[in-house]
Amino acid sequence: AAESRVGYTGSDLARAERLIADNAVSRRDLEEKQNAARDAGAGVQAARAALRIARLNLEYTSIKAPIDGRMSRAEVTVGNLVSANGGPALTTLVSSSRIYAAFDVDEQTFLKSVNPARDTKGATLPVHLGLADQDGHPFEGRIHSVDNRLDTTSGTIRVRAIFDNPDGRLVPGLYARIRLGAGTPREAVLIDDRAIGTDQDKRFVLVVDAANKTAYREVRLGNLHDGLRIVEDGLKPGERIVVNGLQRVRPGDPVTPHPVAMEGSAPLAAVTTPQALKTRI
Template sequence: MNRFLCSAVLAVVLVACSASPEPVAPAPPKVGVLTMVPTTVAVQQELVGRLAPFRSADVRARVPGVLERRVYREGSDVAEGDELFRIDPAQLQAALGSASGAEAQARANAANAKSAADRARQLAPTSFISRSDLDNALAAERSAEAALQAARAATRSAQINLGYATVRAPIAGRAGKQQVTEGALVGQGEATLLTTVDQIDPLYVNFSMSAEDFSRIRAMPLERDAGAGRVEIVLPDGRVHDQSATLDFSGDVVDPATGAVQLRAILPNPERRLLPGVYVTLRATLGQQAGVFLVPQAAVLRDANTAYVLVAGEGDKVVRKVIRTERAQAGQWVVSEGLAPGDRVIVSGVPKARPDAVVTPVPWTPDATPDSPARPPAGAAQAAIPGTGTGAATPAAPASNDDRD
């Protein structure tokens, strides 16, 4: 009997050991998602421009003579009308004296002619003077008056030329290097260049944009009043200049040599730290685009034809959505079509997601992974595009405790 019981127990144990456990289905993979919220972003273009003076005037010798001295200090700021050079005035003074003497003679001749004409007018009614003599007297008076006017003009011209012996700044700005040394003969046959004065407050920023980009931006339904035309200047050392430029000129002609459209902005330069001729990187705001979505670049995938994203849809099932990307901006893609408010775009863990597969969505932040999601502090916002004042998107709703398991 004992032997029979032992055999039965052994058989039960062997059957129990030979039965395999039921396989356990793997848990859906965790992915980081970002809930899409439509926002308004600034339409910006990063371009390269060159600084140029607001006004630039060549200072030239307008009268012939020997350059006596330079009055200003090279590279200094001068005001309009400040004396810069002096030209030997001796020859010009002599010319003025000669013109003044000719004017005095013309004035005397005019006075004599007027007296003769007045006598002829008095005698004309009495028939003591012929009509021919009267006409001659009146003609002499008119000729003498004309000669006097010419003499006065010659004197005024000589005075002006003498004034040009003192060369003054035509505009306010920074005077450049002296081009001619003292003792040189200037203004002989041509207006000799002496120096250049550049107004560097404000400055012009000259840059260009491809005709394709220019046409595309003009065709966008943009809000032109909200910050449009603002240009930030990035200096060669990477710093952003504390003064912003304002777009003031936009050409409508495409340069056939470059295929680009010329643009220009005005940049305040009160401390005169920036100098003309420097190449700078600029960030031009051309308007505000409303109703778009900002998607991290890691979430945007591409195939041979389109760009698309993976979305955690109804029942946490992965859905493929084709999108239209406008441009990259601040590490994100600006998406104008293909997404709807509330879509949960998969940003991290994308390789684990497959269309129609079920996933476990958890909130995504830039410094988090799907396995260790980091939630932002209460009240914190996503990084905003400069100039918009709005966040890119808000995180998805926190996952339940069951999902986190």
């Protein structure tokens, strides 16, 4: 209708402009027709602006996810009224293709491992992650960012790592264990946790001597490696220890040894000792 009015007023104005030369119409009639033509043109512009707004509002009725991810439950179902201003969220969407894990490292670890990797161009510090139901750290990632200052209260600095998550096994909020760095390979004695006893705040094993008698031996333990515990001090390669029935044997008791295989890797193996941490993803 607005465009038709523009055509009508335009034709009427053109006719008046031809007649004004012969003084067939008054100057006032000509000015009225000019004003009518301008008013019709403004009406067309207003109608076009209203059309653009209507199309934009129509686009807002189609909700599209800005990212790929996993959607939570629908908070609003079909038939309910939704509002663009302050209404309830329809749902929540979490991107799961990559997962971030933030954790704190102490000052010594930062100076020894994290900082040198940042200063070396092209160098990366490996970060491995394991979930609560996993023995190892099967997920490998890399450091994404390091905080710009040390927390003087705790003596730690915040580090953020990123992990690829193509199969979606890593879910935000899960408890996770972090292993930072690859460490330096070295030989170490590995034993099953079943062979380790607790004496208040100490850890010990029962060593079987050449006379097949047991002896109390305090040990200092390290991290797990392929399901076995690293013995940092107190046990030498080749020594025999009690694995099964530790609670029924006392130091000095004679025993009849029956060799058993340790579950995991060899009792003496090349291992690494990276920094172990805990966090949530």
